[in-house]
Amino acid sequence: GAGVSQSPSNKVTEKGKDVELRCDPISGHTALYWYRQSLGQGLEFLIYFQGNSAPDKSGLPSDRFSAERTGGSVSTLTIQRTQQEDSAVYLCASSAWAGSPDTQYFGPGTRLTVL
Amino acid sequence: DQQVKQNSPSLSVQEGRISILNCDYTNSMFDYFLWYKKYPAEGPTFLISISSIKDKNEDGRLTVFLNKSAKHLSLHIVPSQPGDSAVYFCAGGGSQGNLIFGKGTKLSVKP
Numbered sequence: 001g002a003g004v005s006q007s008p009s010n011k012v013t014e015k016g017k018d019v020e021l022r023c024d025p026i027s028g029h030t031a032l033y034w035y036r037q038s039l040g041q042g043l044e045f046l047i048y049f050q051g052n053s054a055p056d057k058s059g060l061p062s063d064r065f066s067a068e069r070t071g072g073s074v075s076t077l078t079i080q081r082t083q084q085e086d087s088a089v090y091l092c093a094s095s096a097w098a099g100s101p102d103t104q105y106f107g108p109g110t111r112l113t114v115l
Numbered sequence: 116d117q118q119v120k121q122n123s124p125s126l127s128v129q130e131g132r133i134s135i136l137n138c139d140y141t142n143s144m145f146d147y148f149l150w151y152k153k154y155p156a157e158g159p160t161f162l163i164s165i166s167s168i169k170d171k172n173e174d175g176r177l178t179v180f181l182n183k184s185a186k187h188l189s190l191h192i193v194p195s196q197p198g199d200s201a202v203y204f205c206a207g208g209g210s211q212g213n214l215i216f217g218k219g220t221k222l223s224v225k226p
Contacts, residue, residue: 033212035213042119042216042219043206043216045213045215050212056212091158093158100208101147101149104149104161106159106161109157
């Protein structure tokens, strides 16, 4: 009964580099979400995948951010040409999308630091 | 424009007493609300939810109250324990899929 897992747990990168963050959702969950939490802030929605539907990208802050979900399971969030303001904890969540309320279960997060 | 607001950044309570965490919202389209607890360096942990058609939901020491006319919900923890010390987030959910979170309230329960 594994929960949501994310890797790496910590990532330090230099400004201008690309980074990839990975999320393994709970097995059988059809919905997968990416959020980020900047220092002192709440969780900010980035993107969500539901089954085979086109992802909802409405939360992505710029075109440097993109995400894929392969085979309806693992997801990768990519940030190109990282900037210092991208430093945050990136959280992935999944849900069974089994009705209302649709409880989302979170992974431990990836702490990204852009120097 | 914050759709979910937690106006108290912190709350300190004595062990054994009641902790009341408050949350206000502006979006009438939320179908449900959830409360999460977050320890440092961990992801948020789901605590309890409430449908927008209910006004109360209980689970053990936790009770969530929803006042739709006031667009206000609260989480009551009683009795509070030192292990309850964490940051608590409320979130609204609905047909939009993603959750919309408040900024959190840091609860400290003192022995």
